Amino acid sequence: MADDASPTEDVDRPADGDRPDDRSGPDSGHRPRGNDTAAGNVAVAVVDAETPGNVGTIARSMKNFGFSELLLVDPPELDPEGEAYGFAGQAREDVLPNARETTFDDLVGNYHTVGTTAVTNEDETSHVRYPFTTPAALADSLADVEADTCVVFGRERVGLTNDELARLDQVCSIPAAADYPALNLGQAATIVLYELRELTLGETQHPDERHQRADERAVEGLQEQFDAFLAAVEHPPEKRPKARRLWRRFVGRAHPTGREATTLRGLFRRATQRLDD
């Protein structure tokens, strides 16, 4: 039993039910490519996974972040009724059944390979796990090169061996607590793939404009209204410049929306009128 999340039902499944593409199966020799970007394709490999649940978790994360090519080196049996499919969510319909069993040699020979590990070397006296990059920096560097890349994850208990890591082109490590940097395999993959999502996702479920800031006149109107309010409450005149500056900085940090600015201004106006009556 994998020690990570429990199998989950698809509570968030979109109402229109996005059916998987009709992709070719693992035997066709065709590599499913769901994330062709200028940066090239990014595949995910798992070496010698012990628990099918972790393979399912990784397949699900891949689908969440726009990856489709899953390569398995010495995988456990993936029973369609078992944990892998139970943990995979909607990836049970495409990423997981399209996973290709392969060899470590195939990864090394056909991809720009990035090994992931919790354990890094301190300095240049050993190059097996040094230099290393963080997932975020890896995303930046891969954005500029057109290379078919494979991010390689290791065994739950012992990770990738030194011999394996020595054959891979780059090393990537998630910064974590010094006394316990080894994440659960599925969670490590989720973090790495989240950081690499810029290479794969043209768009996310979020609207483009996340924060609709009030226009400048409305924001400046808040300053004027605050001024009138200070006068109405008879704030000591010598303290008003400081209070005004405080308010300007406060509003400046908040970038209020149009509705926030209008509502706040209206409330200050009402308070000022009541005090003046």
Ligand code: SAH
């Ligand atoms: N001691 C092992 C821990 C294995 S954890 C090691 O050398 O990494 C199982 C797998 O999860 C690792 O092979 C790696 O692929 C991934 N992983 C766990 N923690 C990670 C971290 N901090 N950074 C990058 N990958 C990590």
